[in-house]
Amino acid sequence: MEPCHPTLKKRPPDGADWLHEIKFDGYRAQLHLHGGKATVYSRTGLDWTKEFNPIALAAEALTDHHLVMDGEVTVFGKTGLPDFQALRRELAKRSSPHLTFQAFDLLYLDGYDLRRMPLIERKRVLRDLIGDRGGAIAYVDHLDIHEGDEVYEHACRMGLEGVVSKRKDSPYRSGRQEIWTKTKCTKRAAFPIIAFVEKLGAHPRRIASLYLGRWEGARLVYAGKAQTGYTLAAAREVRERLDPLIIGKSPLSHPINKPKATWIEPRIQAEVEYSGVTDDGLLREPIFKGLQEPRTATKVPAASPVSGRVPRENILQLLPDAVVPSKEELAAYWTRVADRALHFLGGRPLKLVRHVHGTTFYHKGSLPPIPPEVHQLRIEKREGGEGVRLWVDDLAGLLGLVEIGAVELHPWAATVDDIEHADTLIFDLDPGEGIEWEFVVETALRLRELLEAEGFRIWPKLTGGKGVHLMAPLPAKMAHNAVHAYAKRLAQQFASRDPDRYVTSAQLSHRPGKLFLDYLRNGRGTTAVGTYSPRARSGFPVAAPVTWKDIERGMKPDAFTISRPPRRRRGM
Known part of the structure; x- marks a missing residue:
């Protein structure tokens, strides 16, 4: 076939x-x-x-x-x-x-x-x-x-x-x-030129390819060969530009055997486009884009290490910039806030951010051995087949999640006794680059007015990340699809008032300079970071329930941390 x-x-x-x-x-x-x-x-x-x-x-x-x-x-x-x-x-x-x-x-x-x-x-x-x-x-x-x-x-x-x-x-x-x-990833960076191969018989002289290096601290190591991307004019220009830099031996810390190479001092960088880096540090499919005078050495971005014990279905779920507290710090935090946190997290299916063997990721797929204090709920997945979601109802359960490496907890907007119906409407105000926090606050207050006119009682939650969540408890439970459609209509209605500053699309290219009104937190199996959940970020901030007075005075989303948790909200 x-x-x-x-x-x-x-x-x-x-x-x-x-x-x-x-x-x-x-x-x-x-x-x-x-x-x-x-x-x-x-x-x-x-x-x-x-x-x-x-x-x-x-x-x-x-x-x-x-x-x-x-x-x-x-x-x-x-x-x-x-x-x-x-x-x-x-x-x-x-x-x-x-x-x-x-x-x-x-x-x-x-x-x-x-x-x-x-x-x-x-x-x-x-x-x-x-x-x-x-x-x-x-x-x-x-x-x-x-x-x-x-x-x-x-x-x-x-x-x-x-x-x-x-x-x-x-x-x-x-x-x-x-x-x-198929859509292939490409990357672009500058690498020191360590040698060239000359086009045989060419008059005037021109290069056929370049050998590239990369710095590992004070060591210069081989990074690969750029064989394509040269116009005729560029091949001649680069050849003449490199001529004064010719030396008699390899500049690499560990010389390699390249009989056709003409070695040069690594003082000029080539800007190249490449598709990735092999496990031994070589550029994949490097394409020459031009010369660049180096100010500082450019290092190849390293791919995030993934332990073989992390499920492979989590590759797209990795969080390469995550910073996580120790299990001891997490256990101490949950012990301190469990009675408050369980009001928001208890009895709900959870999506987890886990940290296992040096790697942090949104968990998907098979689970490790689960402590008995953590409950398991078997559900029918949206794409078909059966899945398992974890849930807890006491401090012992929270500590059991810490035991399996859980750092962040993202609950469903539904409870385990009725997972097919949502009990909360959620809007995430997520600012793109260039958006001031004052504009986020202004938007939160204006969106509150719209939601209150719809009959909701709204409370705000700082996310511990970049934005704020507006949480609207539903007076009666609704099917997830209905909540999603309703949230989408409200978000688009609100965004239409000022399309130059608001966007309702999650597409990253649409978001710089705009505030993303994220209604996509509503739907079966979709989640938002849980109230009181720590975040896998520097300083270990936590998602915190706050008052509207806190929002009005400009309290930032990372105002609370695991060492400085939020106080109990009145009535909760």
Whole structure:
């Protein structure tokens, strides 16, 4: 079966009709299992079962099925991210335990051709088939987020290759298709030029490629070779510009064997665009963009380390800039505020930000062993299948969450005894770059007027981050979809008064200089940071319930911390 190939786009699509997956850095492959025998084909139809033997052996454990899966063979490098160079090294070995088949589609199962089924249904069946087994065959989960840019920007910050976006209702079609799109991440930085390769026989002289370095403290190490991006004029100009800097030996701290290189003093930097960094520190696909006189050495941004014990479905959920308190500090904080915090957090399904083995992430997927004081609620997930949400109702439960690495708690706007109906309406006022806090305060007061005219009693919550939440308890519980639609209408009605200063789209490119009226906190399974929850930020601020007088006098969102928690609100 010829694979379905995504069309390259500059930006991912938006909307509820699309889902988004990680773009894995590896070899596209198709896994066939018939009569207990597995065959792995390359994207061009070659039989690569021998090369991918550990995957074939793992597939043969599914002996009860006849199937065809579509996916990507990859290896997770030292950073915990998919790494193509690491994959090539593993393939050079006779057999590698590090090869994984990341399965993202199911084309055939037990006599049924599934290609005409909607993608979301094929993925549901695939997930049920593979489960959370891990090992050499893993299910590729997806993000059901309407703003494709939000997923893309996060993927790029994490050092991933990009995202693949797919229409949920699409059948599987071979060849290049618009129903699947891919958006590749690119980065841009300046690196010291350490050598050049000259174009043989060229008159006047010109370069063919540049060797680049990067600084690790006082050490200069090899960063890769930029072979493309040169116009004829640039190739000549760079050659002459580097001529006075030629030296007789490599300037690297640990010399490498490059027989065609002409070494130079690393005093000039090349600005390059690149797609990522391999696990051994080499730039992927560097493209020359111009020369830059260096003021200071530019270091390659390091991808966030990911422990192999952190579930791989959390790759897109990582928080690379997080700063977290110790478990002892968290336990002391919860002991101090539990009676107040449980009024807001108790008896509600929770989404967690966890810190495990040096990595902080929004938790998704399989859970670690759960202390008995923490309750588990089995729910039907929006995308199908069954999931588990944790909840607590006492201090022992809060301390149990600390035990499994939970730092932030994000509760549903619903209780565990009726998860299908919301009891709270939430608006998040999230200021973009250039928005003064005074404008956030002014907006909060104006939005309160609108909501009170709708019959709500509003109370404000400082988020411990950048903004403020307006919390409106619902007089009667409502279905999540109805609350979402109602919040969207109110937000858009309010934003229409001043479209130059307000935005209701989560797309990051729309938000500089504007205040984002985030109504997306409303919906089944969507959450907002919980009242009294610590934040994984410097100083360990907490989300705090405050009075309208506090808002009017300009109290900032990080006014309270785990060492200086908010006082009890009257009546709560």
